[in-house]
Amino acid sequence: xxxxxxxxxxxxxxxxxxxxxxxxxxxxxxxxxxxxxxxxxxxxxxxxxxxxxxxxxxxxxxxxxxxxxxxxxxxxxxxxxxxxxxxxxxxxxxxxxxxxxxxxxxxxxxxxxxxxxxxxxxxxxxxxxxxxxxxxxxxxxxxxxxxxxxxxxxxxxxxxxxxxxxxxxxxxxxxxxxxxxxxxxxxxxxxxx
Numbered sequence: 627x628x629x630x631x632x633x634x635x636x637x638x639x640x641x642x643x644x645x646x647x648x649x650x651x652x653x654x655x656x657x658x659x660x661x662x663x664x665x666x667x668x669x670x671x672x673x674x675x676x677x678x679x680x681x682x683x684x685x686x687x688x689x690x691x692x693x694x695x696x697x698x699x700x701x702x703x704x705x706x707x708x709x710x711x712x713x714x715x716x717x718x719x720x721x722x723x724x725x726x727x728x729x730x731x732x733x734x735x736x737x738x739x740x741x742x743x744x745x746x747x748x749x750x751x752x753x754x755x756x757x758x759x760x761x762x763x764x765x766x767x768x769x770x771x772x773x774x775x776x777x778x779x780x781x782x783x784x785x786x787x788x789x790x791x792x793x794x795x796x797x798x799x800x801x802x803x804x805x806x807x808x809x810x811x812x813x814x815x816x817x818x819x
Contacts, residue, residue, distance in 0.1 A: 637791075659745070660744075661682075661745070662681065663714070664715065670686070681746065707750065707781075710752035710755075713750035714756075715738075715749075718749060719731045723759065739766040740765065741765055741769060743781055744777065754784060762800050762801065771815045780817070784796045
């Protein structure tokens, strides 16, 4: 700390700039997709840094197994969102769907017409559910047949499938024919078993 008190402003700028540059890759590799989406949609520098700080997993534990479990869960969520084509913020969904308010987006979630997952307190909307400015017709149908299944459970089903579907993945079926959509909906019912 003594160095900071005698350093010039330019020296501090250089030191901080180098430390930030050196940390970027490490920070980004630790951040879950939800935090990246929140940071990317930040309106200003202050909220960018706040969202970056919020996104760094806090695995403060002396138990290496618990730490590994926390990090594995974060990696699993990141993989699910990547398989879903990424995620949108509520504001981005509002824009895509042409809603006047964000409350309309959350109302659609509450009514099980729109899939949302939550990661570290950040609400995310998997991109796979949108097409041509609308929610794909299959999404409300899948959500309605699995009313007690969490958003993450639905996303895992969409991205990973069900052995009864063979090689077909629901994430592909929901963009297919009516028969494909019916197959995806039928197997989504098993999520409640």
